[in-house]
Amino acid sequence: MEPYVMRFRGAVLVSMLFAFALTLLPLPDGLLTWRPQWVALTLVHWVLLQPRKSSIAMAWCAGLLLDAQYGSSLGQHALGLSVVVFITMRMRLRINVFTLSHQLTVLLVALGVYHLINLWVLGFTGNSPTAWMYWLSLAGSLIIWPVYHWLLSRLFMAANRFDD
Template sequence: MKPIPEHILLPVSPVFIAITLAVAFLLNIQPWGHWVGVPDFVALVLVFWGIHQPRRVGMGIAFCMGLLMDVNDATLLGENALAYVLLSYFAITLHRRVLWFPLKKQVWYILILLLSSQLVQMFIQFIVSHRTSSWLYLIDSGVGALLWPLVTMVLLAPQRRSVDTDLDRPL
């Protein structure tokens, strides 16, 4: 079995983090963003940055993104914000443990994180309006977890490039 090479990652740019959060927000506000099976891209990107850059993207950014999603979805103000803050908290808490596992096993942690976020939202909707969502609503978390390896490869790609290319040096 051939060993997988380890990459030394460059520091992430705060501008790149802001762009990824903005793109995730734009993907969420698309008309197809509320269909069954379309994941919450903001939650997925918040989990990614909470795991890979816990000092740069924390609960404050998660709260602001949640308020933006609340205003966009015309939901109870703070519903998405609370879910995103809890999601960010648990992603930051588990970030060392999640990174210990290979990418295929990280999917299970991400599934649990995304499911818990959606269950918080369902619970808040039930408490406030006595309205329950269909269990099909939870498929979004499964799709988001399945997208985790792709999201990881795409968002880590700018950090994997070398500063200066040298054919004699392997790193």
């Protein structure tokens, strides 16, 4: 049995809409490059806590929505998010027992691959960023992960009282 159950049926959808809203939230210029990858973090959260409710297909659809939102090449974010979810699914059982530093290392690898895929596609289209500041959103995602994961858990999950 799962150690946590969702508080309500639409928790995944509501949290994904929340992540898309955070992605659209205007930020000051100084914080814009530090914007965490909210959608990727939300997908990782659901893969870790409710693997049956999340899938690579869900990541692909979320990525297509991000492609439309950012006006990027069709499939760019879809491919990246699918790889993030695949890596997280493969490592899920280990991540759940890891310490925070080990979790952040796996998250660094998964989100780093996501950024590399985006950089690769941007390079093919001639839009590749030249500044190292492209990688600051990866750092922002790692910094916010413990708080965001805890917050999503508290808002959308409840302890399973019927666990044997």
